[in-house]
Amino acid sequence: MRKLYHHWLSPFSRKVRILLKEKGLDFQLEVEKTWERREDFLALNPAGLVPVLVEHDGHVLAESQAICEYLDEVYPNKLLIGFDPATRAETRRLVSWWDLKFGREVSEPLVFEKVMRRFLGQGHPESAVIRIAHQNMKVHFDYIAWLTERRTWLAGDDFSLADIAAAAHISCLDYLGDILWEDHPATHDWYARVKSRPSMRPLLADHIPGLPPPRHYADLDF
Amino acid sequence: MRKLYHHWLSPFSRKVRILLKEKGLDFQLEVEKTWERREDFLALNPAGLVPVLVEHDGHVLAESQAICEYLDEVYPNKLLIGFDPATRAETRRLVSWWDLKFGREVSEPLVFEKVMRRFLGQGHPESAVIRIAHQNMKVHFDYIAWLTERRTWLAGDDFSLADIAAAAHISCLDYLGDILWEDHPATHDWYARVKSRPSMRPLLADHIPGLPPPRHYADLDF
Structure with missing residues (x-):
């Protein structure tokens, strides 16, 4: 069985999870606590990061974008790039936008401050960092509004990896209850369309022990 | 004429410059001071970052990896991925290694502390940041040694975008005189092979006003 090493709140892992489901590919999830720096895992990916995908035949793939490109090449039944x-x-420009820019400015600081600090015993969340990340989030959501006024999906006429990457990041923040949806109607409408896709169902059923999501997280009518 | 908006010490711009030369594609360089946030440039790339490539027909491409993937698809005379x-x-895993991991841990902090702080009037370099980046550099150079003991080039038998991305980052640091080559013989030998490629010549001739490179920077026998 194909195996995906992941974290629940890693947007990069979520990107690969959604892509695999869109393509109808079976896989088994394995949580990897990357901060423990387990030797067997470092042998799979010396960068020490999730996601890592191990294919049926033992072929190991690391780095989320390399994994997505590989899957789109090897399983072209439904092209997503x-x-x-x-x-x-x-599509790739926008994937970088979410994975690099939104990641640095919004999702990484919020997930770190609100969840990882506690796990790693690094004290209390820094409210200034959270405030800045929330301000940044507004700018990015305005960009989604701008794009969806002009296009059906973020990169053009078709649902693509650009939508998947954005939804992967945004779903992490929604799990933390960090999005005031009423302030962002265009992003809400786009996310509602993504959320209703069968490929999103497993993510919406996520339930991290000790950190339950807000009720609207799994609700298609949010 | 194809135009590449770049910075001299942007590893991401250098990656595209080397790739274009490897493929024998003509282009004109245009320095973009991204920190001035020029409106016409933001219209080309709302992320406000270099590189941006404008093709002959006016088609605009942004984000270095999206540009490289595009060029490898549209000009397949010499495949580099x-x-x-x-x-x-x-190849893509290793490109991410250099662009994301090495970028964050080594090249971005060093270029920022040693060059950009002055340009932006943000005070003196922080020596602690520089020291940590230098420690990180050793770990990455050990990884190059490990790879080149097992492979001809970083990603396998063929010269690829993985070598180009690594050389793009490393050439920036070498321009700043930050590499003690005698401490890293395997990385030296690999970089000497890259440096001797005609595609590297334009970079080795770079001469930033007010910030000349050390003498060995352009020397193939360094």
């Missing part, structure tokens, strides 16, 4: 080079470039 | 999915996944 795009069909022509221009659309593929736009 | 690899031929089969497994090699392509390994």
